[in-house]
Amino acid sequence: MRPPRLALVPGEPAGVGPELCIRLAHRPRGHSLTAFGDRATLQAAAAALGLPITLTAPDAPGDRPGELPLVEIPNVAPARFGHADPLNARAVIDALLAAGTACLDGRFDGVVTGPVHKASINAGGIPYSGTTELLATQAGSDVVMMLANPTVRVALATTHLPLRQVPDAITRGSLEAVLRVLHRALQRDFGIDAPAITVLGLNPHAGEDGVLGDEEIHVIRPVLAALRDEGMRLTGPLPADTAFLPGKLRDTDAVLAMYHDQGLPVLKFSGFEQAVNLTLGLPYPRVAVDHGTALDLAGTGRADPSSLFAAADTCARMAATRFAARAAATGTEP
Template sequence: MTASPLPRLAVTLGEPAGIGPELVAELARTDLAADLIAIGDGELLQAAAHSRGLKLDLRDDDGRALERRERGQLRLIATPAAAPVVAGKLDRANAGYVLSTLARAADGCLAGEFDAVVTAPVQKSIINDAGIPFSGHTEYFALRAGAEVVMMLAAAELRVALATTHLPLSAVPAAITHDGLQATLRIVHADLQRKFGIARPRILVLGLNPHAGEGGHLGREEIDVITPALEQLRAEGLQLTGPLPADTAFLPGPLGRHDAVLAMYHDQGLPVLKALGFGQAVNITLGLPFIRTSVDHGTALDLAGRNLAEAGSLIAATRLALELVVKSRD
């Protein structure tokens, strides 16, 4: 009997001066049953492996199906950095290089060349300093794929999706709209079904204000926007609870009755999730026509090149991407 080809997972190295290349080198040591295809600078990847005392079997990707991957083996789509890389030292000259690796991964997924993409962390500030507008992986892949997307992080049994992502807190209330909230919840509902195999997803929706507005005394967004949007979606058959106060929604009782939580803004839901599972949490982009997962942390420039960075989140992200690919083939 002929063995089935391994799922092809593209893995981007992220910010070259950060911990991403080291984490990808560590990822190669796992026994995950996936064809791991690194997209980035091969010399940088080998140097990162050497700094951690790892032997890396790096081979050019020829696009052919792989039925078995040995520990330490990675295939490579070579994308040279534009300028020499020094661990921990950002360089605007490499901003375009970083985006070129993301573009290659996204385009390869859209063309069916890869089954999923897993991303190491990037440094948004240096890309913007180079004069390139960039607010994050999530928004970049959405634009590349022409899709409406939602950011969701998962750790253990907790999944937290976001109604807004990388916005100043002052801009959040205006960004919570009836149509936008409904679009977000439809994406979360659909991908919990399609990608996670949950037949009837149960979603807990947080309010925006303290005490979910306290009946309008602490804000009217719950009354004017959130509740009407939820009521209309419930009439369509979505199982939604809320809006609930964020300070009590994460207790075991409410969480145990739901498959995901929708937070209104970045720092409303993610601190709870990261407190419960930092280093093992996974960032998932919902709504894309392909599977994309990522780490739950940043570039950790202070740790780069010091053999101190933990690869747990990247390994968890790759494991989840693999599970979702396998599930999609069932």
Template sequence: MHTPRLALVPGEPAGVGPELCVRLAQQPRGDHTLVAFGDAESLHRAAEALRLPLRTCAPGTDDADAPGSLALVEHPSARRAQFGRPDPANAHAVIAALRDAASRCLAGACSGLVTGPVNKAVINNGGIEYSGTTELLARHAGRDVVMMLANPTMRVALATTHLPLREVPIALTRESLTKTLRILHASLRHDFGLADPVIAVLGLNPHAGEEGHLGREEIDVIEPVLDTLREEGMRLVGPLPADTAFLPSRLAGFDALLAMYHDQGLPVLKYSGFEHAVNITLGLPYPRVAVDHGTALEIAGKGTADPSSLFAAVRTCSAMATARTGALSR
């Protein structure tokens, strides 16, 4: 069976990313291999702070995937990273590591990409226009993408992402919703091995519009899209009122939910299991999974950062890469 080779990018060198990667390096890697892209010094300083062993070596080196070892493609920071004190001078190295890892995924040298947290303000202050890693990877690959967060309880994809609430109804068009549902459906099949996935689609308005009395987006936009895609064979439930769609008895019948905006779906997912939640980018030519937390500068270097989300991201990315390989071979 093909063993996925995953690219790992720690992210902001002054945050918790390096120490989480050090903890990850201690784990057995039976179903995948790892290649990190980043600053060697920040990784070794994190290992010292944690009092854990770390041996960085070139990819392909014997025992590179033994516990305590990590294959590394170096992207040195311009200035020595200090725990909790991000430096805009290091922004170019962070972005270069992300682009290098993504390029190797596109070329087939790596099977998937796992990313740690990045500080948006620091990247922009370093002179790089940056709205987020998801957007960077979408432009790099030339693909439309969908953001989905997942934990062991549920998968929640987003029809719109980081928009003010007043802009959501404008952005929610038949074309955009159709594109999102096609990407979500294809990913559930190819990346998660679900032959006939069931997707719950939430309404935009309270009570899913109450037959037009609380808004017409369900009637004018959402329902026509669902009707068209159902004719193509997709199993779509909705539009559903968001206040009852997340009940455990209902969740059991869905493989994923599509929320219309960020805070409609993600607070419920994070409440149900934040530590094990991951952020997945659907629609790329390769699996990409990120941790579902920030750089946590206030605890960087203290050894208290929880590695659960990074561990879950690696497990998820490995499983997606394996499922995608199987789908392509069929």
């Protein structure tokens, strides 16, 4: 099986993304990497770290430590560590879209992304709510956000919504769609034939039989019952304050939280450095770091590369799982 070919997008040029990409490029790996971004920014990051980097042609091998093929997408303004410039917003978006296009047309097998600066992108005149939404729109896919570390996978029924809007956003149709994407992704990207999914309730104590809210009765339970009838292995709705106990996590492949801060604090507490952010449902794997641009650390060499290392390893494993599934289905070599 050939090594997966991954597109690597550093993200905000003034943040820690470029230097983390340089560290990743120096790491031995069983997959190839090609960066999509600004040459001068990557060279400046390498100089700040004292790590020499050879930026090669886009079609060069991307599996040699210290070398990194580059699809050049120049910034408008020179990047300055710690100072996000809205003039470079277009280049950040263009790099993400170019990497997505390269996967959609089969040149690459997955996308690994560094952190972006949403405020700077919007200040640059580009309406932007997140890379998940950007790549989903480009691909025309229904997607689900999931974060993962070696302890637990947590998917989200809703993402970046004010808390008062969450109950209205969780409908039978939306919840069913999320569970179908999650179930399929666990099969396709993680090789789990019959994934076990734990679904959290929305209200404290999962509503306590309607005393603390009735969304569990009227929305969540009917959806779970219908999908169980199709053969899905679904547990819940469970109270969020007990669903993450080690004994329960041993029997689940992923937890579906109803809103952002219901599930993600547990995941980050259990292993923030190894946590990654996945976009499920795209035609290709996309994995991002689970941290921000850390402008205050940019150029200092103190940024921890663990999340980007984990993102690249996870993306490569997901791509390899898809290779193997296609090979099994067609009887051909992946």
